[in-house]
Amino acid sequence: MVSTSSAVNWPPIDGIISDLDGVVYRGSTAIADAIEAFARWRKAGVPFCFVTNNSTHTPEDVVRKLTGFGLAIAPSQVVTSAITAAELIRTNYPELTKVYVIGAPSLVTAMREVGLEVTDRSPEVVVMGLDRDITHEKMRIAVEAILNGAVFIGTNPDLLLPTANGFEPGAGATIAAVAAATQVQPSIVGKPHVPMIETALSRLGTNRASTIMIGDQVPTDIQAGKKAGLATVLVTTGVPMRQDPSQMAPDFIVSSLRDIEVSAARAARPQQRRA
Numbered sequence: 001m002v003s004t005s006s007a008v009n010w011p012p013i014d015g016i017i018s019d020l021d022g023v024v025y026r027g028s029t030a031i032a033d034a035i036e037a038f039a040r041w042r043k044a045g046v047p048f049c050f051v052t053n054n055s056t057h058t059p060e061d062v063v064r065k066l067t068g069f070g071l072a073i074a075p076s077q078v079v080t081s082a083i084t085a086a087e088l089i090r091t092n093y094p095e096l097t098k099v100y101v102i103g104a105p106s107l108v109t110a111m112r113e114v115g116l117e118v119t120d121r122s123p124e125v126v127v128m129g130l131d132r133d134i135t136h137e138k139m140r141i142a143v144e145a146i147l148n149g150a151v152f153i154g155t156n157p158d159l160l161l162p163t164a165n166g167f168e169p170g171a172g173a174t175i176a177a178v179a180a181a182t183q184v185q186p187s188i189v190g191k192p193h194v195p196m197i198e199t200a201l202s203r204l205g206t207n208r209a210s211t212i213m214i215g216d217q218v219p220t221d222i223q224a225g226k227k228a229g230l231a232t233v234l235v236t237t238g239v240p241m242r243q244d245p246s247q248m249a250p251d252f253i254v255s256s257l258r259d260i261e262v263s264a265a266r267a268a269r270p271q272q273r274r275a
């Protein structure tokens with residue numbers, strides 16, 4: 001059921017997971033209401049964590065950007081698809097150590113930071129993200145490794161990315177090429193899949209029943225939040241909303257993050273739960 005921002009009965013909100021692009025900023029421009037809202041929530045003691053399908057930026061890159069907008073956060077408050085892929089390998093395949101990476105330097109960094117060896121020699125895992133220097137040779141190495149039994153992980157399924165002048169292929173397009181060649185489907189960690197949301201939830205340490213997911217896109221943010229069992233809030237500051245009856249609808253729709261009543265919800269609950 002969709003509620004609009006007027007006369008909304010907001011549920012108790014103990015934690016917030018939020019998308020970045022289209023919610024907190026658009027490109028290099030801050031969305032003022034959003035910066036103010038997060039600053040207010042921090043003051044109220046509500047923990048929040050940002051999630052982004054973009055594997056080409058490190059959490060530190062995001063921290064620098066938000067600090068520039070006047071919102072100081074810690075790197076641990078940013079979960080990228082690169083960070084999620086690294087943590088997923090560590091959790092689900094603790095015995096595997098050798099990873100072949102097609103992606104940006106930030107994806108390589110994320111793997112190394114969890115102790116994985118990044119190599120093209122007999123890799124046990126192939127991780128693919130957006131690589132603007134992708135070559136046929138890189139794809140050959142990935143294909144061969146996967147055919148030899150390597151685990152296949154993709155950062156995010158985005159097929160098409162908007163640019164200043166038009167579009168470029170996203171990580172999902174090249175991941176799809178390797179999947180087609182090998183006939184092996186990758187595990188995708190980014191939205192609309194749930195692993196990134198689960199990583200953010202564990203960082204927050206909040207109960208999923210009182211944690212909300214904020215995003216500007218129904219096909220990615222809202223689906224990921226719903227699949228993870230969170231109440232979802234669509235903010236209409238990003239891409240225009242497309243009606244698609246095959247997709248789960250957001251629980252709430254707001255035109256500004258100002259409309260989300262977090263402190264009121266918490267004030268009504270004298271006993272604050274800590275996970």
Ligand SMILES: [Mg+2]
Binds near residue numbers: 215
């Ligand atoms: Mg977005």
